[in-house]
Amino acid sequence: MKFFALFINTNLFLLFFLILMIPGCINSGKESGDQSSDTVSKTISNKKESPRLVYDNQGNITERHSVSYRQKDNSVRSRDSYYYKYDEHKNVIEETKKSHDPNGNLVFKNVNFYYFNDLNQKVEQKFFSYDANDVLNQQSRNTYSYDKDGNVLQEKSWYENGSLKSIINSSRNSEGYLTAEEYINFDIDGTKKYHKKFHYSKYGLEKTEDLMQK
Numbered sequence: 001m002k003f004f005a006l007f008i009n010t011n012l013f014l015l016f017f018l019i020l021m022i023p024g025c026i027n028s029g030k031e032s033g034d035q036s037s038d039t040v041s042k043t044i045s046n047k048k049e050s051p052r053l054v055y056d057n058q059g060n061i062t063e064r065h066s067v068s069y070r071q072k073d074n075s076v077r078s079r080d081s082y083y084y085k086y087d088e089h090k091n092v093i094e095e096t097k098k099s100h101d102p103n104g105n106l107v108f109k110n111v112n113f114y115y116f117n118d119l120n121q122k123v124e125q126k127f128f129s130y131d132a133n134d135v136l137n138q139q140s141r142n143t144y145s146y147d148k149d150g151n152v153l154q155e156k157s158w159y160e161n162g163s164l165k166s167i168i169n170s171s172r173n174s175e176g177y178l179t180a181e182e183y184i185n186f187d188i189d190g191t192k193k194y195h196k197k198f199h200y201s202k203y204g205l206e207k208t209e210d211l212m213q214k
Contacts, residue, residue: 067079080100081098081100089116094111096110105132123143126141127141127142139160154168179199183195
C-alpha cells in the first residue's frame, strides 16, 4: 500500500509539473513564430526591384527602368526611366531621363543630344533639363576636339546665351600619357575668372601654375 501511494504521489507530481510547463512551451512557440514572421517581413521589405531593360532588334538598349532606394530603410526614393536613340553606327545620339516620385508623378526630365564626326568621335553634346511641368529650366552645350590618336585635345562649354563658359586644354607626350591640363573659366560677360595649368609626370601631379596674372 505504501508503494502504491508513493507511485500515485509521484505521478501526480509529474502531471503537475507538465501542466506548469505547457504555457511556457506555447509562449516559446509563439515567440519563435513571431520571430520567423518578422524575418519573412524584413526579407520582403528588403527585396529590391532589379532594373528592367528593353532592346531593339539590333541588340541596342532602348529603355532602362530602375528604382532608387533610400539607404536607411530601403524605401523607394524615385523611379527612373531612360530612353536611348542610336545612329547607324550604334552611337547613342539621344538620351532621355524621366524621374518620378514613388507615386509615379514626374519630378524632372533631362535630355542629352550627342553629335559625332566621321570617326565616331563625340564632337558636341547639348543638355536640356525640364521641371515637372515640362518647362525648360536649364541648358548647356559642350564641344570636343581630338588629336590624331583620338585623345580629347580640347573641351569647351557654353552658357545658355552662347557665350563661352570654360575651356580645358590637354597635352600628351609621344607615348600618349597626359602631361598637362589647362583650365580656363569665364563669367557670363566674358571676363576670365580662373586660369590654372596642371603639370603631370609619370608619378602624378608635379606642379600647378596660376596663369591669372599672365
